[in-house]
Amino acid sequence: MIILKVNGAEQKLDVDPETPLLWVLRDVLGLTGTKYGCGQALCGACVVHLDGETVRACVTPVKRAAGGSVTTIEGLSPAGDHPLQRAWVELGVPQCGFCQAGQIMSAAALLRKNPRPSNDDIDKSLAGNICRCGTYTRIRAAVRKAAGLPTE
Amino acid sequence: MEQQRVVLLRRSFLAGLGLAAGGLALGLAAGDAEAAPPAPLGPTALPSQPGLRTGVFLHIATDGTVSVVCHRSEMGQGIRSSLPVLVADELGADMARVKIVQGDGDKAYGDQNTDGSRSVRDGYEPMRRVGATARAMLVAVAAKKWRVPAAECVAEQHAVHHAKSKRSLDFRELVADAAKLPVPDAKTVALRPVSELKRVGGLLPLLDGPAIVTGAAQFGADVRLPGMLTAVIARPPVVGGKVVRYDGARALAVAGVKKLVELPGPQGGAVGFQPLGGVAVVADTTWAAMRGRAALQIEWDHGANAAYDSATYREALSGAARAPGKVVRKVGDVDGALAKAARTLEAEYYVPHLAHAAMEPPSAVARVDANGCEVWAPTQNPQAARTEVARALGVDEAKVTVHVTFLGGGFGRKSKPDYVAEAALLARAMGTPVRVQWTREDDVQSGYFHSVSAQYLKAGLDADGKVSAWLHRTAFPPIPSTFDGRVKTPSDNELGLGVLDLALAAPNVRAEACDAPAHIRIGWLRSVCNIFHAFAVQSFIDEIAHARQADPREVLLEVLGPARHATPAELGVQKVPNYGAPIEQHPVDVGRLRHVIERVTEISGWSAARKAGRAVGLAAHRSFLTYVAVVAAVSKDALGKVQVDEVWLVADAGTVINLDRARSQMEGAVVFGMSIALHGAITMKGGAVEQTNFRDYPVVRTTEVPQRIHVEIVKSDAPPGGVGEPGVPPVAPAIANAVFALTKTRARELPLRRLGL
Ligand code: FES
Ligand code: FES
Numbered sequence: 001m002i003i004l005k006v007n008g009a010e011q012k013l014d015v016d017p018e019t020p021l022l023w024v025l026r027d028v029l030g031l032t033g034t035k036y037g038c039g040q041a042l043c044g045a046c047v048v049h050l051d052g053e054t055v056r057a058c059v060t061p062v063k064r065a066a067g068g069s070v071t072t073i074e075g076l077s078p079a080g081d082h083p084l085q086r087a088w089v090e091l092g093v094p095q096c097g098f099c100q101a102g103q104i105m106s107a108a109a110l111l112r113k114n115p116r117p118s119n120d121d122i123d124k125s126l127a128g129n130i131c132r133c134g135t136y137t138r139i140r141a142a143v144r145k146a147a148g149l150p151t152e
Numbered sequence: 153m154e155q156q157r158v159v160l161l162r163r164s165f166l167a168g169l170g171l172a173a174g175g176l177a178l179g180l181a182a183g184d185a186e187a188a189p190p191a192p193l194g195p196t197a198l199p200s201q202p203g204l205r206t207g208v209f210l211h212i213a214t215d216g217t218v219s220v221v222c223h224r225s226e227m228g229q230g231i232r233s234s235l236p237v238l239v240a241d242e243l244g245a246d247m248a249r250v251k252i253v254q255g256d257g258d259k260a261y262g263d264q265n266t267d268g269s270r271s272v273r274d275g276y277e278p279m280r281r282v283g284a285t286a287r288a289m290l291v292a293v294a295a296k297k298w299r300v301p302a303a304e305c306v307a308e309q310h311a312v313h314h315a316k317s318k319r320s321l322d323f324r325e326l327v328a329d330a331a332k333l334p335v336p337d338a339k340t341v342a343l344r345p346v347s348e349l350k351r352v353g354g355l356l357p358l359l360d361g362p363a364i365v366t367g368a369a370q371f372g373a374d375v376r377l378p379g380m381l382t383a384v385i386a387r388p389p390v391v392g393g394k395v396v397r398y399d400g401a402r403a404l405a406v407a408g409v410k411k412l413v414e415l416p417g418p419q420g421g422a423v424g425f426q427p428l429g430g431v432a433v434v435a436d437t438t439w440a441a442m443r444g445r446a447a448l449q450i451e452w453d454h455g456a457n458a459a460y461d462s463a464t465y466r467e468a469l470s471g472a473a474r475a476p477g478k479v480v481r482k483v484g485d486v487d488g489a490l491a492k493a494a495r496t497l498e499a500e501y502y503v504p505h506l507a508h509a510a511m512e513p514p515s516a517v518a519r520v521d522a523n524g525c526e527v528w529a530p531t532q533n534p535q536a537a538r539t540e541v542a543r544a545l546g547v548d549e550a551k552v553t554v555h556v557t558f559l560g561g562g563f564g565r566k567s568k569p570d571y572v573a574e575a576a577l578l579a580r581a582m583g584t585p586v587r588v589q590w591t592r593e594d595d596v597q598s599g600y601f602h603s604v605s606a607q608y609l610k611a612g613l614d615a616d617g618k619v620s621a622w623l624h625r626t627a628f629p630p631i632p633s634t635f636d637g638r639v640k641t642p643s644d645n646e647l648g649l650g651v652l653d654l655a656l657a658a659p660n661v662r663a664e665a666c667d668a669p670a671h672i673r674i675g676w677l678r679s680v681c682n683i684f685h686a687f688a689v690q691s692f693i694d695e696i697a698h699a700r701q702a703d704p705r706e707v708l709l710e711v712l713g714p715a716r717h718a719t720p721a722e723l724g725v726q727k728v729p730n731y732g733a734p735i736e737q738h739p740v741d742v743g744r745l746r747h748v749i750e751r752v753t754e755i756s757g758w759s760a761a762r763k764a765g766r767a768v769g770l771a772a773h774r775s776f777l778t779y780v781a782v783v784a785a786v787s788k789d790a791l792g793k794v795q796v797d798e799v800w801l802v803a804d805a806g807t808v809i810n811l812d813r814a815r816s817q818m819e820g821a822v823v824f825g826m827s828i829a830l831h832g833a834i835t836m837k838g839g840a841v842e843q844t845n846f847r848d849y850p851v852v853r854t855t856e857v858p859q860r861i862h863v864e865i866v867k868s869d870a871p872p873g874g875v876g877e878p879g880v881p882p883v884a885p886a887i888a889n890a891v892f893a894l895t896k897t898r899a900r901e902l903p904l905r906r907l908g909l
Binding site (some may be wrong): 016019020023026027028030031032033034035037038039040042043045072073074076080084085088089092093094095096097098099100101104119122123124126127128129130131132133134135136137138139140147 | 226229230355358360361362364365366367368369370373374376382406412436437438439442450470509510511512559560562563588591592672673812813816817819820821822823824845846847850851853854855857859860
């Protein structure tokens with residue numbers, strides 16, 4: 001039995017402790033906002049927060065989260081109005097949208113530690129998040145907007 | 153064009169879309185279709201109505217809510233945020249009271265295939281016509297009530313207004329009576345002047361943005377049905393391969409694995425959209441299915457394509473491009489002019505296979521019972537999915553319903569519904585709903601690949617350096633080979649992507665298509681053959697410029713020639729395929745191509761953009777009836793690798809409905825084109841794909857993307873062209889040309905990283 005908190009709610013899970021957190025979230029808890037894109041820590045589609053730090057859920061065995069607290073895109077803000085989420089919508093960042101939960105979760109961790117990131121900080125923090133649709137320039141602008149920095 | 157007229161829709165149609173009966177429902181029908189009588193409502197009623205042909209359906213409910221059906225798939229191009237706005241503007245509706253309903257796969261919508269960058273192009277006129285008809289009917293009711301001439305009434309903000317008497321009636325108050333009116337004759341319904349379409353062409357909000365940023369948007373892989381199992385499939389590593397025998401004991405021992413199901417490979421002579429076959433591991437979670445697959449022991453018979461090897465094939469392809477092929481375009485006398493030329497130049501270009509690698513790997517959910525089959529899939533082509541599922545199950549299409557989810561990217565991969573048929577076959581085998589999940593490895597290794605190509609170009613220059621003769625040979629395994637294994641010669645449609653439709657000032661031009669057999673599934677990928685044709689042509693023109701020590705911009709404009717409409721006679725072809733559009737409506741307009749070149753060199757400061765350690769390259773290409781020019785600036789990074797510093801793109805896509813989505817498509821096209829230029833290569837060994845995941849099939853990451861990508865969309869009232877694809881083709885040659893200017897290394901093949909650049 002593995003006990004952890006997901007988006008503030010305690011979950012008792014009877015799963016193989018080696019199961020990647022990604023599949024526990026998606027297949028057991030039905031939290032499908034966290035995406036599968038590569039399964040190999042290469043794309044960032046599965047980024048969630050574990051005790052405030054970003055982890056790639058596809059390569060994080062659920063046992064590593066035991067006793068910890070996981071936040072997914074569904075739990076980032078109560079009303080979907082985190083400054084990043086607002087900036088994302090205002091600047092029309094998403095195209096297909098599939099990568100964006102991972103992008104936002106990576107960016108949220110960045111802003112918490114570094115509220116006024118440089119362009120370089122932003123790129124480094126998001127280097128692990130692929131967007132095949134190519135929304136990168138808007139993602140950067142939205143991170144800056146959420147941080148209260150000029151978007152250009 | 154076929155005569156179409158607006159008709160009232162049957163109630164069964166509305167039920168199939170989950171819309172309430174009542175209110176006013178309009179659609180377009182082929183000219184001979186009868187306005188349909190109401191049909192009984194039933195929970196399983198599928199939308200179908202004889203004669204309905206085009207994907208425009210509008211419903212105004214008795215509370216005034218306007219529903220617009222989006223029959224094309226959303227995959228990031230923002231179609232759901234665009235087409236409804238057109239109807240709303242034409243109707244005079246308030247966007248806050250407009251709903252969008254995603255259409256299932258049904259022939260009633262006409263063509264639903266979301267490819268070819270034509271959702272707006274196809275929908276522009278019809279959408280407006282239906283909106284205008286509904287408006288006329290609402291206005292007629294109000295005018296009658298007020299006893300004033302209809303011409304004095306206007307529809308705006310979801311109401312009809314009579315300014316003289318200061319009276320207004322909300323659509324809600326008019327719709328019931330409007331629904332009783334006969335549909336007015338098309339001749340009496342005037343479209344609004346474009347200037348009255350208030351939102352069209354502006355910055356429209358992204359309809360699905362909030363759902364996406366909260367994780368609520370449902371993609372194919374996110375569909376969950378009660379009792380659903382998940383399958384991961386071991387497919388033959390070589391196309392046409394078969395399972396000889398397999399040992400599933402260890403797979404079945406994995407906790408959660410329920411069953412192994414062997415799937416048949418493609419039947420008949422062609423792969424088409426059929427599943428590749430193999431062994432499916434069905435389990436209660438994705439993870440269990442993945443582990444089960446890893447534990448499978450399969451002996452394969454690799455079949456006839458087992459010798460496919462990219463290194464050897466490249467030589468054969470090059471040989472084909474160096475030898476005469478089938479003449480597909482001819483004006484003047486190329487051989488004579490080459491013989492007389494003051495100077496000749498020749499070059500051969502090579503672009504490898506590419507994989508789509510959409511962020512969401514293919515996935516689909518199916519449920520099969522005695523009544524038929526219902527699937528949920530991220531598909532660009534729900535009708536093809538419906539047909540393929542019906543064929544795989546051996547049932548009538550009427551028994552198959554295809555629901556379209558959000559697509560986590562498509563780029564052409566998701567027009568091929570093999571993965572949807574897999575889900576249906578497994579759901580039937582299991583007797584429970586089944587979700588098929590492709591892994592990234594499956595996606596990279598078992599796709600429908602962009603074709604590998606070799607091209608040979610030769611130009612004769614006269615004493616002034618002007619191009620007097622132009623020979624272009626193109627060799628690539630054609631897409632039709634996927635549907636008929638015997639086809640080896642590039643098709644007219646593929647040649648229409650940058651060979652037949654290329655306007656040139658040269659008086660002597662010949663193009664030849666050279667044979668190349670396919671050994672994997674070839675499919676269309678965002679902008680298709682335009683990728684390699686534009687790469688070769690735009691690189692070659694740059695080579696000509698450097699050989700003449702002239703400015704590449706001046707030479708490009710000279711090689712294209714003066715502003716004009718290049719007719720089929722001038723081009724030396726019977727017919728320009730022209731993306732299926734009439735050439736009168738969408739001519740090959742050299743003036744528009746020249747204009748985007750002039751604009752992009754102006755905004756980039758063409759000469760000024762060169763700085764110490766930085767060089768610029770230019771390329772321009774017409775595709776999908778849209779004209780795009782790109783300037784790329786490159787420099788070297790700390791490791792001596794080429795990096796793209798800044799990109800400028802100017803596009804003339806004719807009338808644009810959603811300016812912000814058009815821009816975002818172009819921004820994305822720059823990044824997609826950069827991936828092609830820098831990284832993209834699928835290579836084959838022993839008939840199988842050598843790459844596996846983003847580790848060895850890299851795509852551009854944020855660290856490689858320039859801080860500035862400038863996009864300018866030309867203001868135009870020409871008929872709409874495509875937006876999703878045409879940004880891609882000029883990107884790679886612009887970068888390659890810049891790299892030459894910087895390093896004096898001419899990249900005659902892609903990707904650049906493989907050349908150590
Ligand atoms: S799915 Fe986890 S990094 Fe790609
Ligand atoms: S928006 Fe499609 S992958 Fe990022």
